[in-house]
Amino acid sequence: LAKTTQPISMDSYEGQEVNITCSHNNIATNDYITWYQQFPSQGPRFIIQGYKTKVTNEVASLFIPADRKSSTLSLPRVSLSDTAVYYCLVGDPRDDKIIFGKGTRLHILP
Amino acid sequence: EAQVTQNPRYLITVTGKKLTVTCSQNMNHEYMSWYRQDPGLGLRQIYYSMNVEVTDKGDVPEGYKVSRKEKRNFPLILESPSPNQTSLYFCASSFSDRGFGYTFGSGTRLTVV
Numbered sequence: 001l002a003k004t005t006q007p008i009s010m011d012s013y014e015g016q017e018v019n020i021t022c023s024h025n026n027i028a029t030n031d032y033i034t035w036y037q038q039f040p041s042q043g044p045r046f047i048i049q050g051y052k053t054k055v056t057n058e059v060a061s062l063f064i065p066a067d068r069k070s071s072t073l074s075l076p077r078v079s080l081s082d083t084a085v086y087y088c089l090v091g092d093p094r095d096d097k098i099i100f101g102k103g104t105r106l107h108i109l110p
Numbered sequence: 111e112a113q114v115t116q117n118p119r120y121l122i123t124v125t126g127k128k129l130t131v132t133c134s135q136n137m138n139h140e141y142m143s144w145y146r147q148d149p150g151l152g153l154r155q156i157y158y159s160m161n162v163e164v165t166d167k168g169d170v171p172e173g174y175k176v177s178r179k180e181k182r183n184f185p186l187i188l189e190s191p192s193p194n195q196t197s198l199y200f201c202a203s204s205f206s207d208r209g210f211g212y213t214f215g216s217g218t219r220l221t222v223v
Contacts, residue, residue: 036212041217041219042196042216042217043114043200043202043214043215043216043217044153044200044212044214045214046211046213075141076126087153090169100145100152100153100154100155101152102151102152103152103153106117
């Protein structure tokens with residue numbers, strides 16, 4: 001059963017770049033890697049997705065190495081409003097289920 | 111506005127009293143799913159549905175039922191709620207079952223006493 005591993009929590013300061021890495025050793029060949037952001041008492045919100053190499057949008061960048069066994073979400077110049085839990089999702093090659101990791105609680109300090 | 115609507119937002123009930131949490135989406139998505147969220151455990155999938163009349167168990171289906179009679183609706187049914195089902199529940203829908211494009215509802219906080 002494919003699982004994802006992320007740091008439980010991270011702290012950073014406003015204006016810094018934050019990188020959150022997710023490990024997913026058994027990712028399926030055809031699956032994408034997706035990251036979500038969740039604020040307290042709200043449903044998760046889609047941030048970014050990618051298959052390999054690098055993807056960038058107005059919110060974040062996603063770096064995926066050639067072996068696809070990990071991915072790194074990069075948040076440029078974070079602000080206090082980026083304090084949230086960040087989830088990495090990958091497909092399950094055994095039974096097609098989508099598995100959320102336990103998430104990384106990011107705390108931005110002033 | 112494209113959205114997933116869950117009701118109720120908050121619910122306190124007693125052990126054994128059947129309840130239904132409704133979920134409706136207006137995006138014509140085929141894929142819908144229910145998750146529960148508990149401190150330290152992240153989001154765990156309860157049931158999902160690939161299309162009308164097609165449902166399957168997620169990671170924690172015990173004590174729950176679902177139905178998908180219409181594309182837009184995917185209610186979660188607790189036939190005999192127990193205190194260990196006290197949790198925050200989220201419904202989500204998507205055009206894909208591969209994890210991207212999910213739209214989540216605002217959540218239902220359920221307390222079973």
